[in-house]
Amino acid sequence: MTKLPTAEIQQQVLDLRAQIEAHNHRYFVLDEPSIPDVEYDKLVRRLEQLERDHPELDDPDSPTHRVGARVAEGFETVEHETPMLSLANAFDAEEVGQFDQRIRDQLDLAELSYLAEPKLDGLAISLKYVDGRLIQAATRGDGYTGENVSANVRTIRSIPLKLNADQLPDQFEVRGEIFMSRSGFAELNQRLQANDEKTFVNPRNAASGTLRQLDPAITADRPLRFYAYAALGLDSDAGIDSQSSVMQRLREIGFPVNPLIRKVSGLQGLLDFHRDTLAQRDELDYDIDGVVYKLDDFDQQLEMGFVSRSPRWALAHKFPAEEAITRLREIEVQVGRTGKLTPVARLEPVFVGGVTVTNATLHNLDEIRRKDVRPGDYVIVRRAGDVIPEVVRAMTEKREQELPEWNLPTHCPVCGSKVEQVEGQADARCTGGLVCGAQRRRALEHFAMRTAMDIDGLGSKSIDQLVEQELVRDPSDLYRLSAETLVGLERMAEKSAANLVEAIDRSRKPELGRFLFALGIREVGEVSAQLLARYFGTLDALMAADPEQLQAVDEIGPIVAGHVHEFFNETANRKVIDRLLEAGVEWQAEQPLADQPQPLDDKTFVLTGSLAQLKRSAAKARLEALGARVSGSVSKKTDAVIAGTDPGSKLTKAEELGVPVMNEDELIALLKEHEAAA
């Protein structure tokens, strides 16, 4: 029960609001903080508390709701009036040519003017000005909502807080990039190191970390910079009818604008700019990862419009992935769940693409031969797709002496069992099966996965210990663990031990498909497991099926059927299953498929990028509940691709194949429409 607001409380609320407003004014507008942050935070928290306890006293104009109020914890989220979109990417001249061609075709023009600029590797930011004053700075976030980082942004000296040009619109928004110069980054790290504080790995992380500081005093002390690259709401002014005129105007009224921005003509102009910028990349005092082209004329931009979340009139032309040379110390072998041996390159640590790389997968022996990689070699390393490190090739020309070719071990490095290499197949496997510690560990990890038995809190660290101490040999042992046994393990106090036991207990009733998937039969993943479960209905029927009967299931051919049959005929496996059932694991019948036709029957959807409002798994579940298939790859059979923030190559593929693209809002509308009908 909340107490009724007394007149006294009402007065308190009003006083607090007035006080906070006054401090805000001094802090934000006059730039003269009048009280320490802690005191200010106390006032805000007190007000928030009162407003929570007495909702009827709440007021939309209260400073607790007002954009620009400092917040005590974390950052307030703010919605962007105009979404901050991502740009389509191009990686080579051909793709740039297609971009230029498409615009020329659509506008029926022979040659176009573009504004070309370096693409800084920093953080996109939106700055809102009202009556010439900076009232809000927000990060890009997911493009639709970002974080209010006004207090920190205000400390960046090159960002104007007050503009004195008289002929400005009452309200407009400036967008640009916040970044840290390389020299500033180096100095900062030196300073941090001298104080025994943690250093940053690259300027981008440093800028990001600095901007998200909760204490603006720290931000103020660090060398952040800003370049503007766009403005919204300035074009009501006479003469502002193009990207170049906006940039010109921004410069006049006091915003920092990258001096390398150039107006260029036609495809050749774009490619020249890209080449010239790449050539000076190393001399610049900031990191760039490519260049951006924008169609200059606003009327032309308007005519081109948007595809899903990207403007059709702009393109990011990325530089090739950064490469580095390092030495390959040795090649180690990892053993996977199925016994597959994966050679992994152990490298001298090398800084490439913003992180320090020490490991890179070499996939299999064929790959090692193809790249002619040998231990001791100098190799070229890059971050493929900007994430996963990859050995591009060995620099055989730098070999100082003849190095022996590397070969797969004949026996498993973990359990010593024989290694088997089937003729014509790329992969080699350990034949140890569950005897092999590595396979056992991986099998347990697989068993506990969220999409399998969903045992929360059973990660690789705990599994390693359980296997090492021989507390668990196969999945059924999990169900016999007690909290008392677990408490002996590292990083496992009473609370987590109890939680784990409870999580294991909760997993006792999986649907048959999950159970089957959890067993880890070769070539039987989530999809095939569910198909098998639905077709056979019971575990007994499935275990009794011969390969021919198994192949009656859609998508199950001779190979998979063989693996399934073989698995159930292995005594060791049957024993594990028996023990699981004895331990109280009871599989549940699959949800029957709806017999009425579903609205989205026979429709295939593909999700890419991250969704802001829905979880990916929730989006998938809701689509499937309506009868749709959600697949991982785009083809011409795909009915729609749903693109979230930072969509991957699937979006590109969808565009190539002419598959319709939806954004998240459209997806939600679609779901709502059909769910309401059901």
Place this chain on the structure above:
DNA sequence: GATCCTCGAGTTCT
């Protein structure tokens, strides 16, 4: 027999 479409499996670093 060739081609297309999916699924399965494995991977790095913060």
Place this chain on the structure above:
DNA sequence: CTCGAGGATC
């Protein structure tokens, strides 16, 4: 996300 390969289809 990407690669390899199993399965379906023409």
